[in-house]
Amino acid sequence: MSSMAYQGDLARIQRSLTQSHDLIARRTALLQALDLHPGERVLELGCGGGSWTAEAAKFVGPTGHIAAIDVSPDQIEAARRLCADQPWVACAVADATALPFDDGVFDAAFANQVFEYISDLDLALAETRRVLRPGGRFVVLATNWSSLVWHSEHPERMERVLRAWAGHAPYHDLPAILPARLRRAGLQPVRQTSVPTLNGSYHEHSFGYWIARLIRAFVVSNGAIPATEADAWLDELDDLERAGAYFLSVTPVLTEAIRLS
Numbered sequence: 001m002s003s004m005a006y007q008g009d010l011a012r013i014q015r016s017l018t019q020s021h022d023l024i025a026r027r028t029a030l031l032q033a034l035d036l037h038p039g040e041r042v043l044e045l046g047c048g049g050g051s052w053t054a055e056a057a058k059f060v061g062p063t064g065h066i067a068a069i070d071v072s073p074d075q076i077e078a079a080r081r082l083c084a085d086q087p088w089v090a091c092a093v094a095d096a097t098a099l100p101f102d103d104g105v106f107d108a109a110f111a112n113q114v115f116e117y118i119s120d121l122d123l124a125l126a127e128t129r130r131v132l133r134p135g136g137r138f139v140v141l142a143t144n145w146s147s148l149v150w151h152s153e154h155p156e157r158m159e160r161v162l163r164a165w166a167g168h169a170p171y172h173d174l175p176a177i178l179p180a181r182l183r184r185a186g187l188q189p190v191r192q193t194s195v196p197t198l199n200g201s202y203h204e205h206s207f208g209y210w211i212a213r214l215i216r217a218f219v220v221s222n223g224a225i226p227a228t229e230a231d232a233w234l235d236e237l238d239d240l241e242r243a244g245a246y247f248l249s250v251t252p253v254l255t256e257a258i259r260l261s
Helices: 008-018 021-034 051-060 073-082 121-131 155-168 174-184 207-221 227-242
Strands: 041-045 065-070 089-093 106-112 132-150 188-194 197-199 248-258
Touching (some): 021 132, 021 207, 021 248, 051 065, 051 073, 051 106, 106 121, 121 132, 121 174, 132 174, 155 207, 155 227, 174 188, 197 207
Parallel strands (some): 041 106, 106 132
Antiparallel strands (some): 132 248, 188 248
């Protein structure tokens, strides 16, 4: 099964997901860890529709610079529109395994739910190290998907859907292996911090609402789950909400690292 490609409908769902309450909380945690300052030069790897880019740009201000890349032209077009009033932001289609930047030009780099999708993880991390200056900071937010608990009255169907979803990224539990891979790339891990998500209700401002739509689109488009079964799975989430029985929890992890030399 192929991994996720955020284009077309998937890109639109992903951008809605980034505006959910839970993703705003994650963004706040990442930006606090990144600790940006006016005038800094910052790279965002896998910027999506630019929501995190625009927030980071506020911290570095007009004297700084944000370079935001993504492999999806759809996402870059959306990011450029969102950041149009921030001329110190440059959004470009580019691959994290072949960054179009000189050595040591960034004070910091960050990525949200990106590196788990990159097949050549070691090359992408080495490229990130290359473009950071000595002492440069790197913050990665990724999810341990094995931590997901999602209540269902049809557990076998839920298991089938989530098993199909497991193919959406080459590294299903990236935080578990990331410190060792960072060291291999010449980046020193500093700390890991969980940023847990718990939804006791199902609505348009929650992580669960939008991730369910993303999962449904992925498992159907890949032929892993018939559309009728995926729709029944999605409908049950509404039923659980009406019955006061909805529950989801999952654990994303912030990993902080620096380039020592």
